[in-house]
Amino acid sequence: MQRSNLNLYVIGPWALILVLLLLFPFVLPRFYVYILTVIFVTALLAMSLNMVVGHGGLFQFHHGVFYGVGAYAFALMLTKTGLPMWLCFILSPFVAAAVGFLIGWFCVRLASLYFAMLQISLGSLIWAIAFRWYSLTHGDDGLHGIPVPDWISSTSGAYYFILFFLVLCLIVMYIMHRSPFGMTMQAIRDNPARCSAVGINVRRHQLTAIVIATFFAGVAGVLFVVLEHSVFPDLLFWVLSLEIFIMCLLGGWFTFAGPILGAAITVSLRTFVGIYTEYWTLILGVLLILLIFFLPEGVMGLFLRKVRKGGHAEEAPGRGQHAQG
Amino acid sequence: MFDLGALGSQFFVGLSRAMILFVVCSGLSFVLGVLRVPNIAHGSLYMIGAFSAYSITKLVAGPAGFWLALILAPVVVALVSFVAERALFCHLYQREHLMLLLFTFALSLILGDLVKIVWGAEYKSIMAPELFNGSVSVMGASIPRYNFFLLLVGPLVAVALWLFTNKTKIGKIARAAAVDREMVGAVGINVSWVFAFAFVLGCFLAGLGGALVAPTVSITLGMDHNLIIEAFLIVTIGGLGNMWGAMVGSLIFGLTQAFGVLFWPQFAIVFPYMAVVIVLIWRPTGMLKSVW
DSSP states (O other): OOGGGOOHHHHHHHHHHHHHHHHHHHHSOHHHHHHHHHHHHHHHHHHHHHHHHTTTOOOOTTTHHHHHHHHHHHHHHHHHSOOOHHHHHHHHHHHHHHHHHHHHHHHTTSOHHHHHHHHHHHHHHHHHHHHHOHHHHOGGGOBOOOOOOHHHHSHHHHHHHHHHHHHHHHHHHHHHHHSHHHHHHHHHHHOHHHHHHTTOOHHHHHHHHHHHHHHHHHHHHHHHHHHHSOBOGGGGSHHHHHHHHHHHHHHOTTSSSHHHHHHHHHHHIIIIIHHHOSOHHHHHHHHHHHHHHHOTTHHHHHHHHHHTTTSOOTTSTTOOTTTTO | OOOHHHHHHHHHHHHHHHHHHHHHHHHHHHHHHHHOOOOTTHHHHHHHHHHHHHHHHHHSOSHHHHHHHHHHHHHHHHHHHHHHHHHTGGGGTTSOHHHHHHHHHHHHHHHHHHHHHHHOSSOBOOOOOGGGOSEEEETTEEEEHHHHHHHHHHHHHHHHHHHHHHHSHHHHHHHHHHHOHHHHHHTTOOHHHHHHHHHHHHHHHHHHHHHHHTTTSOBOTTHHHHHHHHHHHHHHHHOTTOHHHHHHHHHHHHHHHHHHHHHOGGGTTHHHHHHHHHHHHHSTTOSSOOOO
C-alpha cells in the first residue's frame, strides 16, 4: 500500500466514526456500550473470515473453530497456568494460528465444496474434543468467571480495550489487503489457473492467508473472553461459523468493510428484535431472502455503488489494477 | 477384549442408525445431484417430518397412527418444500451459486422458527406400534425390533430410488438434468419443473427420515443442526449426488459412531469425524464417483 492512497477522502469518514465511537461510552447507557462491544468482537471475527472468503475465494466454512480455539486457549492459560495476562494475550492468537495451519495444511489440497467439508469435519473434531474433555474444558458447561484484570473488566474498560485492538487489527488487515500479497490473493480468487500458470504457488498463498485469518480470529476469541469472562463449546460449533459467513455475505463480501456492517446488522437484530420476540431468526431469514432477491451485492456493495456512481469501484472483484498503487 | 454380544449389538445399532441417515442423505444427495445446491434447509425439513409424525400419532391413536404418520409426515414436508420452491426458490436458478446456498440457509432459519411457533420448544416423543416393542436376541446380542424394521426400510428406499431414477422417464430426465441442464432444456423439457420435482422428492425423503427416527429419539428443536452437518459430510465422502455413495457414507458414519461408543465412550462422537477426515484425505472426491 502506498501512502498516497490514504487521502482525506478515505480517512475522513473513518476518523469521524472513530471519534464518535470514543465518545459513546460517555453518553450512551451501559447496555448499548456492551452491545457495541459485542459488535466489535463479532466484526473482527467476520473481517478475519472475509480475508479468506471474500478476498481469497476459499470456502472457509468452519472459521468459528479458530475463534473458539483462541478463546479457549486464553481462558485455559489464564486459569490453569501462572503465565501473566499479557503473555497469554499474545500467545493465544498464535495457538489459533497454529491450529489454522494444521487444518489449512490438509484443506488447501482440496477444492471448493470438498475443502469446506474437510474443514467442517476437522473443526467438528476440535468441537467434539472441547465438548467431551470434561476434566479440562468442563464440556458443555464451559468455563466461567475467568479472571481478567480489573481495568478491562468494567464495561467501558472492555469497550476501549477491545476498540483499540479492533482498530489495530483493521489497520493491519487493510495494509495486508492492499499489499502485493493481498492483491495476489484476490487474483487467485478470480482466476486460480492463470495465477498458477504465471508461477504463483497457489496453495502456499492460500495456506498463508488461512493462517493470517485464523490468527485474527484468535484475537477476536481472546477479546470475547475479555468481554464475557467465559468460554463454552458453542463458540466452536458450526452454526456460529455459518452465522459469520452470512455476515460477510450480508454486508458485502467483495468490499473491505462490508463484514463490519454485516456483523452490526446481525448483532443488533438479535438484540433488539430479541427484546420484542423470541423469533428473531425468523426475521433474519426473511431479511436474508429479501436481500437475495433485491440486494445480491450486500448492503455495503449497494452503498458503495450509490456513493461512487460513475466512479471507480476499486473493491469490485476482478479489478486488481491497483496492485502497483 | 470385548464380548461378541456387545460388538454384535453395537453393529446393529450402527446399522440401523446408518439406515435412517441413508434415507435422509439420499434425499440430500438427489437434490445436490440435480440442482447442484447443498440444501441447508434439509435438516429443518427432517425436523418438520419428525414433528408432523408426532402430531399425526396424537390425532390418530394406536398403531394406525404410526403407519399413517409414516406416510403423511413426508407428504406434509413435500408440500412445504413445494410451496417454498415454487414461490421463491425457482426464481433463483439463474443466480450465483452461493446465493442459492444462502437462500436454503434463510429457509432453514424460517422453518426452524416456524416449528417453534407451531409445536413449541418442549421435548416430544412418540411410541412405535406394539409390533416393534421389545427386542430379539441374535447371537447373544439383544436388538430392538424397531431396528429390524429400519434395516428393512433402508434398502427398500434404496431400491425404490434406484428403480425410479433408472427405470422411469421422469427419473431419467432428472439424471440427465444433473449432467447437462442446457441440453435437457434444449430438447424441450421444462427444466424448472424437473428441478421442482427433484427438490420435492429430496425433501420428501428428509421427511420420511424424520418420521422414521421419531420413535427412537426425543424430538427437539435442535435436531436439525445435529443432523444437517452429518448429512453433508456423508454425502461428500460418498461422492456428491451419488445415491449409493450416500449409502456407503451412511454406513461409515453410523458404524464408526456405534463402535466408537464401545472403544472410547467419552469421545465416541469424535470417531465419525475422524473417519470423514481419513476418507477425504485418502480420496478427496469421495468413495464413489460423483455426478458433479
